[in-house]
Amino acid sequence: MTKSRSELGQIIHGVARDPLGLMGLIIVGTIVFCAVFAVWIVPYDPVAMNIKDRLQGPSAAHVLGTDQLGRDTFSRVVMGGQVALKVALPAVFGAMAIGLTLGMIAGYGPKWLDNLLMLFFDTIRSFPTVMFALAVVALVGPSLQTVVVVVMATSIPTYGRVARTQTLTLRNSEFILAERSMGASMKRILGVHMLPNIVGVLAVLAAMDIPTVIALEAGLSFLGLGVKPPTPSWGALLKDGYSLIRQTPWLVVGGGLPIILATLGFTFLGESLRDVVDPKLRKQR
Protein backbone atom coordinates (compact mmCIF):
# COMPACT_ATOMS: atom_id res chain seq x y z
CA MET A 1 0.00 0.00 0.00
CA THR A 2 2.74 2.45 0.92
CA LYS A 3 4.51 1.55 -2.29
CA SER A 4 1.50 2.34 -4.45
CA ARG A 5 0.92 5.58 -2.56
CA SER A 6 4.41 6.82 -3.26
CA GLU A 7 3.89 5.83 -6.87
CA LEU A 8 0.71 7.89 -6.94
CA GLY A 9 2.65 10.76 -5.42
CA GLN A 10 5.23 10.44 -8.17
CA ILE A 11 2.53 10.58 -10.83
CA ILE A 12 0.93 13.69 -9.32
CA HIS A 13 4.36 15.29 -9.04
CA GLY A 14 5.04 14.45 -12.69
CA VAL A 15 1.74 15.96 -13.82
CA ALA A 16 2.26 19.12 -11.77
CA ARG A 17 5.70 19.70 -13.35
CA ASP A 18 4.13 19.87 -16.82
CA PRO A 19 2.57 23.36 -17.37
CA LEU A 20 -0.47 22.02 -19.23
CA GLY A 21 -0.87 19.26 -16.65
CA LEU A 22 -0.70 21.80 -13.82
CA MET A 23 -3.36 23.89 -15.55
CA GLY A 24 -5.50 20.77 -15.90
CA LEU A 25 -5.02 19.94 -12.21
CA ILE A 26 -6.02 23.45 -11.18
CA ILE A 27 -9.13 23.54 -13.39
CA VAL A 28 -10.26 20.04 -12.41
CA GLY A 29 -9.49 20.76 -8.75
CA THR A 30 -11.58 23.94 -8.85
CA ILE A 31 -14.51 22.15 -10.48
CA VAL A 32 -14.39 19.27 -8.01
CA PHE A 33 -14.07 21.71 -5.08
CA CYS A 34 -17.04 23.76 -6.29
CA ALA A 35 -19.09 20.62 -6.83
CA VAL A 36 -18.35 19.18 -3.40
CA PHE A 37 -18.88 22.42 -1.47
CA ALA A 38 -21.56 23.79 -3.82
CA VAL A 39 -24.12 24.15 -1.03
CA TRP A 40 -21.84 26.59 0.83
CA ILE A 41 -20.61 28.44 -2.23
CA VAL A 42 -23.86 29.38 -3.94
CA PRO A 43 -25.13 32.83 -2.91
CA TYR A 44 -28.75 31.93 -3.75
CA ASP A 45 -30.87 28.79 -3.88
CA PRO A 46 -30.30 27.63 -7.49
CA VAL A 47 -33.95 26.62 -7.96
CA ALA A 48 -35.58 29.48 -6.03
CA MET A 49 -37.65 31.67 -8.36
CA ASN A 50 -37.83 35.43 -7.96
CA ILE A 51 -39.97 36.81 -10.78
CA LYS A 52 -39.32 40.41 -9.72
CA ASP A 53 -35.62 40.13 -10.61
CA ARG A 54 -35.97 38.13 -13.85
CA LEU A 55 -33.65 38.49 -16.89
CA GLN A 56 -31.16 40.78 -15.19
CA GLY A 57 -27.68 41.42 -16.49
CA PRO A 58 -24.58 40.96 -14.31
CA SER A 59 -24.57 43.08 -11.18
CA ALA A 60 -23.06 43.02 -7.71
CA ALA A 61 -26.04 41.04 -6.45
CA HIS A 62 -26.09 38.59 -9.38
CA VAL A 63 -22.59 38.09 -10.84
CA LEU A 64 -23.90 36.33 -13.96
CA GLY A 65 -27.38 37.82 -13.98
CA THR A 66 -30.66 35.94 -13.65
CA ASP A 67 -32.81 33.78 -15.94
CA GLN A 68 -36.43 34.05 -17.05
CA LEU A 69 -37.63 32.87 -13.62
CA GLY A 70 -35.32 35.17 -11.69
CA ARG A 71 -32.99 32.35 -10.62
CA ASP A 72 -29.37 33.35 -10.01
CA THR A 73 -27.24 32.13 -12.94
CA PHE A 74 -24.00 31.90 -10.95
CA SER A 75 -25.62 29.63 -8.36
CA ARG A 76 -27.00 27.46 -11.14
CA VAL A 77 -23.59 27.24 -12.83
CA VAL A 78 -21.94 26.09 -9.57
CA MET A 79 -24.70 23.57 -8.87
CA GLY A 80 -24.52 22.45 -12.50
CA GLY A 81 -20.97 21.29 -11.89
CA GLN A 82 -22.26 18.94 -9.24
CA VAL A 83 -24.85 17.52 -11.64
CA ALA A 84 -22.22 17.10 -14.38
CA LEU A 85 -19.94 15.11 -12.05
CA LYS A 86 -22.86 13.12 -10.68
CA VAL A 87 -23.46 11.85 -14.21
CA ALA A 88 -19.87 11.67 -15.42
CA LEU A 89 -18.22 9.82 -12.53
CA PRO A 90 -20.61 6.85 -12.17
CA ALA A 91 -20.86 6.55 -15.95
CA VAL A 92 -17.10 6.58 -16.50
CA PHE A 93 -16.26 4.26 -13.59
CA GLY A 94 -19.11 1.91 -14.45
CA ALA A 95 -18.05 1.73 -18.08
CA MET A 96 -14.42 1.25 -17.03
CA ALA A 97 -15.26 -1.63 -14.66
CA ILE A 98 -17.47 -3.45 -17.17
CA GLY A 99 -15.16 -2.73 -20.11
CA LEU A 100 -12.13 -3.89 -18.12
CA THR A 101 -13.79 -7.18 -17.14
CA LEU A 102 -15.12 -7.94 -20.62
CA GLY A 103 -11.87 -6.85 -22.26
CA MET A 104 -9.73 -9.09 -20.04
CA ILE A 105 -12.06 -12.03 -20.66
CA ALA A 106 -11.87 -11.36 -24.41
CA GLY A 107 -8.09 -11.17 -24.33
CA TYR A 108 -7.49 -14.17 -22.07
CA GLY A 109 -10.48 -16.42 -22.76
CA PRO A 110 -11.12 -18.79 -25.68
CA LYS A 111 -11.11 -17.49 -29.25
CA TRP A 112 -14.86 -17.86 -29.83
CA LEU A 113 -15.65 -15.77 -26.75
CA ASP A 114 -13.16 -13.16 -27.95
CA ASN A 115 -14.89 -12.99 -31.35
CA LEU A 116 -18.30 -12.73 -29.73
CA LEU A 117 -17.25 -9.92 -27.38
CA MET A 118 -15.52 -8.04 -30.20
CA LEU A 119 -18.70 -8.26 -32.26
CA PHE A 120 -20.59 -6.91 -29.25
CA PHE A 121 -18.14 -3.98 -28.92
CA ASP A 122 -18.25 -3.26 -32.64
CA THR A 123 -22.03 -3.28 -32.64
CA ILE A 124 -22.31 -0.76 -29.82
CA ARG A 125 -19.72 1.41 -31.54
CA SER A 126 -21.67 1.24 -34.78
CA PHE A 127 -24.43 3.44 -33.39
CA PRO A 128 -23.62 7.14 -33.67
CA THR A 129 -23.53 8.02 -29.93
CA VAL A 130 -26.07 10.81 -29.91
CA MET A 131 -28.46 8.91 -32.20
CA PHE A 132 -28.26 5.89 -29.89
CA ALA A 133 -28.85 8.11 -26.86
CA LEU A 134 -31.83 9.73 -28.56
CA ALA A 135 -33.34 6.35 -29.43
CA VAL A 136 -33.03 5.13 -25.83
CA VAL A 137 -34.34 8.36 -24.33
CA ALA A 138 -37.25 8.28 -26.77
CA LEU A 139 -38.19 4.82 -25.55
CA VAL A 140 -37.42 4.99 -21.83
CA GLY A 141 -38.00 8.67 -21.16
CA PRO A 142 -35.52 11.31 -19.96
CA SER A 143 -33.94 11.15 -16.49
CA LEU A 144 -30.54 11.39 -14.82
CA GLN A 145 -30.32 7.59 -14.61
CA THR A 146 -31.10 7.15 -18.30
CA VAL A 147 -28.28 9.52 -19.18
CA VAL A 148 -25.84 7.62 -16.95
CA VAL A 149 -26.82 4.25 -18.43
CA VAL A 150 -26.69 5.47 -22.04
CA VAL A 151 -23.32 7.12 -21.56
CA MET A 152 -21.99 4.03 -19.82
CA ALA A 153 -23.21 1.69 -22.55
CA THR A 154 -21.66 3.77 -25.32
CA SER A 155 -18.23 3.98 -23.71
CA ILE A 156 -17.86 0.32 -22.63
CA PRO A 157 -16.35 -0.71 -26.01
CA THR A 158 -13.51 1.83 -25.76
CA TYR A 159 -12.36 0.45 -22.41
CA GLY A 160 -13.04 -3.11 -23.47
CA ARG A 161 -10.90 -2.85 -26.59
CA VAL A 162 -7.95 -1.27 -24.79
CA ALA A 163 -8.14 -3.81 -21.94
CA ARG A 164 -8.26 -6.62 -24.50
CA THR A 165 -5.21 -5.37 -26.40
CA GLN A 166 -3.27 -4.97 -23.16
CA THR A 167 -4.26 -8.45 -22.00
CA LEU A 168 -3.25 -9.96 -25.35
CA THR A 169 0.22 -8.43 -25.15
CA LEU A 170 0.70 -9.50 -21.54
CA ARG A 171 -0.77 -12.95 -22.08
CA ASN A 172 2.44 -14.54 -23.32
CA SER A 173 4.84 -12.53 -21.19
CA GLU A 174 7.21 -14.56 -19.02
CA PHE A 175 5.80 -13.69 -15.60
CA ILE A 176 2.30 -14.77 -16.68
CA LEU A 177 3.63 -18.00 -18.21
CA ALA A 178 5.54 -18.69 -14.98
CA GLU A 179 2.46 -18.11 -12.89
CA ARG A 180 0.41 -20.31 -15.15
CA SER A 181 2.94 -23.14 -15.06
CA MET A 182 2.71 -23.07 -11.28
CA GLY A 183 -1.00 -23.76 -11.61
CA ALA A 184 -2.46 -20.39 -10.70
CA SER A 185 -6.17 -20.02 -11.38
CA MET A 186 -7.43 -17.75 -14.14
CA LYS A 187 -9.03 -15.53 -11.51
CA ARG A 188 -5.67 -15.07 -9.77
CA ILE A 189 -3.78 -14.41 -13.01
CA LEU A 190 -6.27 -11.83 -14.22
CA GLY A 191 -6.97 -10.20 -10.85
CA VAL A 192 -3.55 -10.13 -9.26
CA HIS A 193 -1.13 -10.01 -12.19
CA MET A 194 -2.90 -8.56 -15.21
CA LEU A 195 -5.11 -5.95 -13.53
CA PRO A 196 -2.37 -3.69 -12.08
CA ASN A 197 -0.72 -3.58 -15.50
CA ILE A 198 -3.88 -2.54 -17.31
CA VAL A 199 -5.56 -0.20 -14.87
CA GLY A 200 -3.10 2.68 -15.39
CA VAL A 201 -3.79 2.91 -19.11
CA LEU A 202 -7.52 2.76 -18.50
CA ALA A 203 -7.32 5.52 -15.88
CA VAL A 204 -5.74 7.81 -18.48
CA LEU A 205 -8.49 6.86 -20.89
CA ALA A 206 -11.09 7.63 -18.21
CA ALA A 207 -9.68 11.10 -17.57
CA MET A 208 -9.88 11.84 -21.28
CA ASP A 209 -13.37 10.33 -21.49
CA ILE A 210 -14.92 12.50 -18.77
CA PRO A 211 -15.20 15.59 -21.03
CA THR A 212 -17.07 13.55 -23.66
CA VAL A 213 -19.47 12.38 -20.99
CA ILE A 214 -19.98 15.87 -19.58
CA ALA A 215 -20.61 17.20 -23.08
CA LEU A 216 -23.10 14.41 -23.82
CA GLU A 217 -25.02 15.03 -20.59
CA ALA A 218 -25.11 18.76 -21.31
CA GLY A 219 -26.10 18.08 -24.90
CA LEU A 220 -29.01 15.84 -23.95
CA SER A 221 -30.16 18.30 -21.30
CA PHE A 222 -29.87 21.08 -23.88
CA LEU A 223 -32.24 19.14 -26.13
CA GLY A 224 -34.59 18.75 -23.16
CA LEU A 225 -33.89 15.00 -23.06
CA GLY A 226 -31.46 14.84 -20.14
CA VAL A 227 -31.96 15.75 -16.50
CA LYS A 228 -35.41 17.09 -15.66
CA PRO A 229 -36.15 20.87 -15.66
CA PRO A 230 -35.67 22.31 -12.16
CA THR A 231 -32.29 20.57 -11.85
CA PRO A 232 -29.56 23.10 -12.69
CA SER A 233 -27.53 21.28 -15.36
CA TRP A 234 -25.17 23.24 -17.64
CA GLY A 235 -27.12 21.89 -20.58
CA ALA A 236 -30.41 23.10 -19.08
CA LEU A 237 -28.85 26.55 -18.68
CA LEU A 238 -27.95 26.51 -22.36
CA LYS A 239 -31.48 25.42 -23.24
CA ASP A 240 -32.94 28.42 -21.38
CA GLY A 241 -30.24 30.66 -22.83
CA TYR A 242 -30.93 29.48 -26.37
CA SER A 243 -34.60 30.40 -26.23
CA LEU A 244 -33.73 33.77 -24.71
CA ILE A 245 -30.57 34.42 -26.73
CA ARG A 246 -31.75 37.85 -27.88
CA GLN A 247 -32.76 39.02 -24.39
CA THR A 248 -30.01 37.66 -22.17
CA PRO A 249 -26.69 36.36 -23.53
CA TRP A 250 -25.48 35.62 -19.98
CA LEU A 251 -27.22 32.27 -19.81
CA VAL A 252 -25.46 30.94 -22.91
CA VAL A 253 -22.11 32.24 -21.70
CA GLY A 254 -22.73 30.97 -18.15
CA GLY A 255 -23.69 27.49 -19.35
CA GLY A 256 -21.18 27.25 -22.20
CA LEU A 257 -17.94 28.42 -20.60
CA PRO A 258 -17.96 25.86 -17.73
CA ILE A 259 -18.41 23.06 -20.27
CA ILE A 260 -15.47 24.29 -22.33
CA LEU A 261 -13.37 24.85 -19.19
CA ALA A 262 -14.20 21.40 -17.79
CA THR A 263 -13.40 19.80 -21.13
CA LEU A 264 -10.10 21.68 -21.34
CA GLY A 265 -9.17 20.79 -17.75
CA PHE A 266 -9.81 17.08 -18.08
CA THR A 267 -8.16 16.91 -21.51
CA PHE A 268 -4.98 18.64 -20.26
CA LEU A 269 -4.94 16.39 -17.20
CA GLY A 270 -5.49 13.27 -19.29
CA GLU A 271 -2.77 14.12 -21.81
CA SER A 272 -0.30 14.92 -19.07
CA LEU A 273 -1.22 11.75 -17.16
CA ARG A 274 -0.62 9.72 -20.30
CA ASP A 275 2.86 11.17 -20.71
CA VAL A 276 3.67 10.37 -17.08
CA VAL A 277 2.06 6.93 -16.87
CA ASP A 278 3.14 5.59 -20.26
CA PRO A 279 6.29 3.61 -19.36
CA LYS A 280 7.90 4.15 -22.76
CA LEU A 281 7.76 7.90 -22.40
CA ARG A 282 8.86 7.71 -18.77
CA LYS A 283 12.07 5.91 -19.73
CA GLN A 284 12.97 8.68 -22.17
CA ARG A 285 12.97 11.30 -19.42
Next chain:
Amino acid sequence: MLLYALRRFGLALLILIVAVTVMFLMIRAVPGDPVQIMLGPRATPELQARLTAELALDQPVWKQLVIFYGNLLQGDLGIDVFSGRSVTDIVFQQLPHTLWLILGSIIWSATLGIGLGAYAAAHPNTLIDRVTAAISVSFVAAPAFVVALLSLLVFAVHLQWFPAIGAGEGFWDRLNHLVLPAFAIGLSWVGYIARLVRASMLEVMGESHIRTARAFGINERRVVMVYALRIAILPVVTVIGVGMGFLLSSAVFAEIVFARPGLGKLVIDSITTRNYPIVMGSVLISTGLFVVSTALADLINAWLDPRARTAN
Protein backbone atom coordinates in the same frame (compact mmCIF):
# COMPACT_ATOMS: atom_id res chain seq x y z
CA MET B 1 -7.13 -7.33 -51.17
CA LEU B 2 -10.36 -8.81 -52.52
CA LEU B 3 -10.44 -11.29 -49.66
CA TYR B 4 -9.88 -8.49 -47.17
CA ALA B 5 -12.65 -6.42 -48.75
CA LEU B 6 -15.06 -9.35 -48.61
CA ARG B 7 -14.18 -10.05 -44.98
CA ARG B 8 -14.50 -6.40 -43.98
CA PHE B 9 -17.89 -5.99 -45.65
CA GLY B 10 -19.00 -9.31 -44.19
CA LEU B 11 -18.20 -7.93 -40.75
CA ALA B 12 -20.00 -4.67 -41.54
CA LEU B 13 -23.07 -6.63 -42.61
CA LEU B 14 -22.94 -8.77 -39.46
CA ILE B 15 -22.67 -5.66 -37.27
CA LEU B 16 -25.61 -4.07 -39.07
CA ILE B 17 -27.73 -7.18 -38.59
CA VAL B 18 -26.94 -7.35 -34.87
CA ALA B 19 -27.50 -3.61 -34.45
CA VAL B 20 -30.84 -3.67 -36.24
CA THR B 21 -31.96 -6.71 -34.27
CA VAL B 22 -30.95 -5.08 -30.98
CA MET B 23 -32.91 -2.00 -31.90
CA PHE B 24 -35.92 -4.07 -32.90
CA LEU B 25 -35.85 -5.98 -29.62
CA MET B 26 -35.34 -2.73 -27.69
CA ILE B 27 -38.65 -1.40 -29.00
CA ARG B 28 -40.35 -4.66 -28.15
CA ALA B 29 -38.76 -4.79 -24.69
CA VAL B 30 -40.28 -1.49 -23.61
CA PRO B 31 -42.95 -2.28 -21.02
CA GLY B 32 -46.48 -1.71 -22.20
CA ASP B 33 -48.33 -2.15 -25.45
CA PRO B 34 -46.03 -1.06 -28.31
CA VAL B 35 -48.98 0.26 -30.31
CA GLN B 36 -50.06 2.35 -27.35
CA ILE B 37 -46.53 3.70 -27.00
CA MET B 38 -46.15 4.41 -30.71
CA LEU B 39 -49.46 6.20 -30.97
CA GLY B 40 -49.13 7.87 -27.59
CA PRO B 41 -52.00 10.10 -26.59
CA ARG B 42 -53.48 9.93 -30.09
CA ALA B 43 -54.41 6.23 -29.85
CA THR B 44 -57.90 5.50 -31.12
CA PRO B 45 -59.23 1.91 -31.28
CA GLU B 46 -59.26 1.96 -35.13
CA LEU B 47 -55.69 3.26 -35.35
CA GLN B 48 -54.56 0.71 -32.75
CA ALA B 49 -56.15 -2.19 -34.61
CA ARG B 50 -54.68 -1.03 -37.94
CA LEU B 51 -51.17 -0.63 -36.57
CA THR B 52 -51.32 -3.97 -34.73
CA ALA B 53 -52.12 -5.70 -38.00
CA GLU B 54 -49.57 -3.63 -39.94
CA LEU B 55 -46.71 -4.42 -37.56
CA ALA B 56 -47.87 -8.03 -37.25
CA LEU B 57 -47.87 -7.62 -33.47
CA ASP B 58 -50.33 -10.48 -33.08
CA GLN B 59 -47.60 -12.84 -34.35
CA PRO B 60 -44.77 -14.36 -32.23
CA VAL B 61 -41.63 -12.18 -31.89
CA TRP B 62 -39.41 -14.25 -34.22
CA LYS B 63 -42.02 -13.99 -36.96
CA GLN B 64 -42.25 -10.24 -36.42
CA LEU B 65 -38.50 -10.05 -36.83
CA VAL B 66 -38.63 -12.00 -40.10
CA ILE B 67 -41.36 -9.71 -41.45
CA PHE B 68 -39.40 -6.66 -40.30
CA TYR B 69 -36.27 -7.83 -42.14
CA GLY B 70 -38.34 -8.73 -45.21
CA ASN B 71 -39.66 -5.17 -45.36
CA LEU B 72 -36.23 -3.71 -44.63
CA LEU B 73 -34.68 -5.54 -47.58
CA GLN B 74 -37.29 -3.93 -49.82
CA GLY B 75 -36.34 -0.52 -48.44
CA ASP B 76 -39.54 -0.33 -46.44
CA LEU B 77 -39.11 1.15 -42.96
CA GLY B 78 -42.81 1.30 -42.30
CA ILE B 79 -45.43 4.00 -42.66
CA ASP B 80 -45.64 7.17 -40.63
CA VAL B 81 -48.99 6.59 -38.94
CA PHE B 82 -49.87 10.27 -38.78
CA SER B 83 -49.06 11.55 -42.26
CA GLY B 84 -49.47 8.21 -44.02
CA ARG B 85 -46.18 8.74 -45.89
CA SER B 86 -43.43 6.13 -46.05
CA VAL B 87 -40.75 6.56 -43.37
CA THR B 88 -38.02 5.90 -45.96
CA ASP B 89 -39.23 8.85 -48.06
CA ILE B 90 -39.37 11.19 -45.08
CA VAL B 91 -35.88 10.25 -43.86
CA PHE B 92 -34.26 10.43 -47.30
CA GLN B 93 -35.83 13.81 -47.89
CA GLN B 94 -34.01 15.21 -44.84
CA LEU B 95 -30.75 13.28 -45.25
CA PRO B 96 -29.15 15.49 -47.99
CA HIS B 97 -29.29 18.57 -45.72
CA THR B 98 -27.30 16.72 -43.06
CA LEU B 99 -24.83 15.28 -45.56
CA TRP B 100 -24.09 18.72 -47.07
CA LEU B 101 -23.50 20.09 -43.59
CA ILE B 102 -21.09 17.26 -42.77
CA LEU B 103 -19.30 17.63 -46.11
CA GLY B 104 -18.91 21.37 -45.59
CA SER B 105 -17.47 20.81 -42.11
CA ILE B 106 -14.99 18.20 -43.35
CA ILE B 107 -13.77 20.35 -46.25
CA TRP B 108 -12.90 23.44 -44.24
CA SER B 109 -11.55 21.65 -41.18
CA ALA B 110 -9.40 19.19 -43.17
CA THR B 111 -7.94 21.95 -45.35
CA LEU B 112 -6.99 24.13 -42.39
CA GLY B 113 -5.96 21.19 -40.20
CA ILE B 114 -3.65 19.71 -42.84
CA GLY B 115 -2.10 23.12 -43.48
CA LEU B 116 -1.46 23.79 -39.79
CA GLY B 117 -0.16 20.28 -39.16
CA ALA B 118 2.22 20.38 -42.13
CA TYR B 119 3.51 23.78 -41.10
CA ALA B 120 4.05 22.66 -37.51
CA ALA B 121 5.88 19.52 -38.68
CA ALA B 122 8.13 21.51 -41.02
CA HIS B 123 9.10 23.79 -38.11
CA PRO B 124 9.13 21.43 -35.12
CA ASN B 125 9.61 22.80 -31.60
CA THR B 126 9.44 26.42 -32.69
CA LEU B 127 7.14 28.86 -30.96
CA ILE B 128 4.59 28.54 -33.79
CA ASP B 129 4.59 24.75 -33.42
CA ARG B 130 3.88 25.05 -29.71
CA VAL B 131 1.17 27.64 -30.16
CA THR B 132 -0.45 25.42 -32.81
CA ALA B 133 -0.28 22.47 -30.41
CA ALA B 134 -1.88 24.42 -27.56
CA ILE B 135 -4.62 25.80 -29.83
CA SER B 136 -5.19 22.31 -31.22
CA VAL B 137 -5.82 20.86 -27.77
CA SER B 138 -8.17 23.71 -26.93
CA PHE B 139 -10.08 23.27 -30.20
CA VAL B 140 -10.39 19.52 -29.68
CA ALA B 141 -11.86 20.26 -26.27
CA ALA B 142 -14.70 22.43 -27.56
CA PRO B 143 -17.95 20.43 -27.86
CA ALA B 144 -19.71 21.24 -31.14
CA PHE B 145 -23.01 22.32 -29.64
CA VAL B 146 -21.38 24.77 -27.24
CA VAL B 147 -19.38 26.26 -30.11
CA ALA B 148 -22.59 26.39 -32.14
CA LEU B 149 -24.43 28.28 -29.39
CA LEU B 150 -21.58 30.72 -28.75
CA SER B 151 -21.07 31.40 -32.47
CA LEU B 152 -24.81 31.89 -32.86
CA LEU B 153 -24.66 34.44 -30.05
CA VAL B 154 -21.61 36.28 -31.39
CA PHE B 155 -21.82 36.08 -35.18
CA ALA B 156 -25.56 35.83 -35.80
CA VAL B 157 -27.28 37.67 -32.94
CA HIS B 158 -24.71 40.34 -32.06
CA LEU B 159 -22.63 41.02 -35.16
CA GLN B 160 -25.35 39.78 -37.53
CA TRP B 161 -22.76 38.66 -40.09
CA PHE B 162 -24.58 35.42 -40.81
CA PRO B 163 -28.21 34.28 -40.71
CA ALA B 164 -29.34 32.54 -37.53
CA ILE B 165 -32.12 30.31 -38.81
CA GLY B 166 -32.80 27.88 -41.64
CA ALA B 167 -30.95 26.48 -44.64
CA GLY B 168 -31.64 29.19 -47.23
CA GLU B 169 -32.72 29.19 -50.89
CA GLY B 170 -30.43 29.14 -53.92
CA PHE B 171 -26.73 28.34 -53.97
CA TRP B 172 -25.16 31.43 -52.38
CA ASP B 173 -27.84 31.82 -49.75
CA ARG B 174 -27.46 28.14 -48.82
CA LEU B 175 -23.70 28.55 -48.59
CA ASN B 176 -24.18 31.60 -46.37
CA HIS B 177 -26.46 29.60 -44.09
CA LEU B 178 -23.93 26.78 -44.00
CA VAL B 179 -21.02 28.87 -42.67
CA LEU B 180 -21.82 28.99 -38.94
CA PRO B 181 -23.02 25.40 -38.45
CA ALA B 182 -20.11 24.03 -40.48
CA PHE B 183 -17.75 26.20 -38.43
CA ALA B 184 -19.18 24.81 -35.18
CA ILE B 185 -18.92 21.18 -36.27
CA GLY B 186 -15.50 21.49 -37.87
CA LEU B 187 -13.69 23.49 -35.18
CA SER B 188 -12.74 20.54 -32.99
CA TRP B 189 -11.57 18.64 -36.08
CA VAL B 190 -9.09 21.32 -37.09
CA GLY B 191 -6.96 20.70 -34.02
CA TYR B 192 -7.38 16.95 -34.21
CA ILE B 193 -6.37 16.73 -37.86
CA ALA B 194 -3.51 19.18 -37.34
CA ARG B 195 -2.03 16.99 -34.60
CA LEU B 196 -2.53 13.85 -36.65
CA VAL B 197 -0.88 15.32 -39.74
CA ARG B 198 1.98 16.75 -37.68
CA ALA B 199 2.75 13.35 -36.14
CA SER B 200 2.51 11.41 -39.38
CA MET B 201 4.44 14.13 -41.23
CA LEU B 202 7.34 13.93 -38.77
CA GLU B 203 7.42 10.17 -39.28
CA VAL B 204 7.37 10.48 -43.07
CA MET B 205 10.09 13.16 -43.04
CA GLY B 206 12.47 10.61 -41.54
CA GLU B 207 11.94 8.08 -44.32
CA SER B 208 14.47 7.33 -46.99
CA HIS B 209 12.61 8.64 -50.02
CA ILE B 210 12.57 12.08 -48.43
CA ARG B 211 16.31 11.83 -47.79
CA THR B 212 16.75 10.83 -51.43
CA ALA B 213 14.64 13.75 -52.62
CA ARG B 214 16.78 16.11 -50.53
CA ALA B 215 19.96 14.50 -51.83
CA PHE B 216 18.78 15.27 -55.34
CA GLY B 217 18.77 18.92 -54.34
CA ILE B 218 15.02 19.42 -54.66
CA ASN B 219 14.11 22.52 -52.70
CA GLU B 220 12.72 22.03 -49.21
CA ARG B 221 9.32 23.53 -49.92
CA ARG B 222 8.73 21.03 -52.74
CA VAL B 223 9.96 18.13 -50.59
CA VAL B 224 7.50 19.02 -47.84
CA MET B 225 4.52 19.95 -49.98
CA VAL B 226 4.75 17.25 -52.65
CA TYR B 227 6.71 14.27 -51.37
CA ALA B 228 5.98 14.22 -47.64
CA LEU B 229 2.48 15.66 -47.39
CA ARG B 230 1.09 13.30 -50.01
CA ILE B 231 1.80 10.34 -47.74
CA ALA B 232 1.26 12.12 -44.45
CA ILE B 233 -2.40 12.93 -45.13
CA LEU B 234 -3.39 9.27 -45.48
CA PRO B 235 -4.40 8.80 -41.81
CA VAL B 236 -6.79 11.74 -42.21
CA VAL B 237 -8.89 9.67 -44.63
CA THR B 238 -9.31 6.90 -42.07
CA VAL B 239 -10.03 9.31 -39.25
CA ILE B 240 -12.75 11.08 -41.20
CA GLY B 241 -14.37 7.75 -42.09
CA VAL B 242 -14.30 6.54 -38.51
CA GLY B 243 -15.33 9.99 -37.28
CA MET B 244 -18.55 9.90 -39.29
CA GLY B 245 -20.44 8.99 -36.11
CA PHE B 246 -19.12 12.07 -34.27
CA LEU B 247 -19.88 14.25 -37.27
CA LEU B 248 -23.45 12.93 -37.39
CA SER B 249 -23.84 13.54 -33.66
CA SER B 250 -22.50 17.08 -33.95
CA ALA B 251 -24.78 17.70 -36.93
CA VAL B 252 -27.81 16.85 -34.79
CA PHE B 253 -26.92 19.68 -32.41
CA ALA B 254 -25.95 22.14 -35.13
CA GLU B 255 -29.28 21.56 -36.85
CA ILE B 256 -31.19 22.22 -33.63
CA VAL B 257 -29.20 25.34 -32.73
CA PHE B 258 -29.49 26.88 -36.19
CA ALA B 259 -33.01 25.54 -36.81
CA ARG B 260 -31.86 23.82 -40.03
CA PRO B 261 -33.77 21.01 -41.70
CA GLY B 262 -32.00 17.64 -41.55
CA LEU B 263 -31.84 14.25 -39.90
CA GLY B 264 -31.17 15.63 -36.40
CA LYS B 265 -34.08 18.06 -36.53
CA LEU B 266 -36.30 15.25 -37.82
CA VAL B 267 -35.35 12.94 -34.94
CA ILE B 268 -35.81 15.55 -32.23
CA ASP B 269 -39.14 16.71 -33.64
CA SER B 270 -40.26 13.07 -33.87
CA ILE B 271 -39.27 12.41 -30.26
CA THR B 272 -41.30 15.37 -29.00
CA THR B 273 -44.34 14.21 -30.98
CA ARG B 274 -43.61 10.60 -29.94
CA ASN B 275 -43.45 9.46 -33.55
CA TYR B 276 -41.41 6.27 -33.00
CA PRO B 277 -41.32 4.81 -36.53
CA ILE B 278 -39.54 7.94 -37.73
CA VAL B 279 -37.11 7.98 -34.78
CA MET B 280 -36.20 4.34 -35.42
CA GLY B 281 -35.98 4.85 -39.19
CA SER B 282 -33.60 7.80 -38.77
CA VAL B 283 -31.44 5.96 -36.25
CA LEU B 284 -31.30 2.94 -38.60
CA ILE B 285 -30.28 5.02 -41.61
CA SER B 286 -27.63 6.94 -39.70
CA THR B 287 -26.26 3.72 -38.18
CA GLY B 288 -26.06 2.19 -41.66
CA LEU B 289 -24.28 5.30 -42.93
CA PHE B 290 -21.78 5.09 -40.09
CA VAL B 291 -21.09 1.36 -40.52
CA VAL B 292 -20.55 1.73 -44.28
CA SER B 293 -18.27 4.76 -43.92
CA THR B 294 -16.17 3.00 -41.27
CA ALA B 295 -15.80 -0.04 -43.53
CA LEU B 296 -14.91 2.19 -46.52
CA ALA B 297 -12.29 3.98 -44.45
CA ASP B 298 -10.75 0.64 -43.48
CA LEU B 299 -10.74 -0.44 -47.12
CA ILE B 300 -9.08 2.75 -48.33
CA ASN B 301 -6.53 2.34 -45.58
CA ALA B 302 -5.87 -1.28 -46.58
CA TRP B 303 -5.57 -0.31 -50.23
CA LEU B 304 -3.02 2.38 -49.43
CA ASP B 305 -1.14 0.43 -46.79
CA PRO B 306 -0.94 -3.34 -47.39
CA ARG B 307 0.20 -3.97 -43.80
CA ALA B 308 -3.29 -3.05 -42.52
CA ARG B 309 -4.83 -6.01 -44.40
CA THR B 310 -3.33 -8.63 -42.13
CA ALA B 311 -3.72 -6.78 -38.82
CA ASN B 312 -6.64 -8.39 -37.02
